[in-house]
């Protein structure tokens with residue numbers, strides 16, 4: 041095995057922490073956690089994962105808490121740039137994968153603009169690993185050969201208007217992040233675009249964590265069933281016949 045890299049002073053590493061279960065961290069992520077001076081993380085990073093930080097590392101929480109608005113992206117990057125500029129090893133730790141609906145690209149671009157050297161460490165994204173914990177494969181040759189990753193809301197918090205709903209409705213599996221708030225609207229758009237109203241839908245909250253919860257429903261009933269179940273964020277929603285494999289593949293037993 042190649043030696044894992046030394047974390048140079050003055051660099052920022054953008055690291056994916058996976059969906060929560062610390063066993064899903066990569067060796068690169070653990071290597072980074074063991075060396076970082078400052079760890080800037082968001083709300084999706086689990087306590088168990090942060091437990092891998094070296095003693096004495098400074099933990100900085102910059103994220104959404106209790107319905108409060110997120111800190112501005114510019115505040116987060118200002119902090120990364122300032123600490124790296126002061127010669128610290130800065131670990132920017134994000135839930136899942138930093139480049140999957142994680143603003144990793146925006147932060148990396150700011151680092152480029154500020155001339156700060158950086159490294160990207162991918163992580164297991166909730167939309168693949170989280171579904172796997174619930175016994176649902178994102179692809180399966182007999183069921184679907186395409187998958188679309190979709191966000192339930194854009195920067196403004198509303199259903200994104202730059203989505204080609206006709207094309208999306210044709211995907212074998214649709215995996216939705218941040219889906220809960222606008223689920224009714226999303227379902228209506230997909231059904232109007234030709235997706236069957238009775239298409240199987242699964243909602244997995246706190247995927248891979250001890251308090252993981254799963255709701256099985258259909259496209260037409262999803263918003264109502266989500267509300268009735270009381271299932272909370274963060275949750276991944278999968279739409280498609282691949283969900284039916286859960287009947288046989290639910291190894292986790294939830």
Ligand code: SAH
Pocket residue numbers: 059060084134135136137138139140141142164165166167170216217218219244245246247248249273274275276277
């Ligand atoms: N970069 C992350 C996604 C960040 S966007 C990734 O790759 O997973 C935030 C959304 O991710 C949440 O609204 C939810 O849809 C999803 N998510 C992240 N962690 C999750 C988890 N443990 N269980 C269910 N959904 C999760």
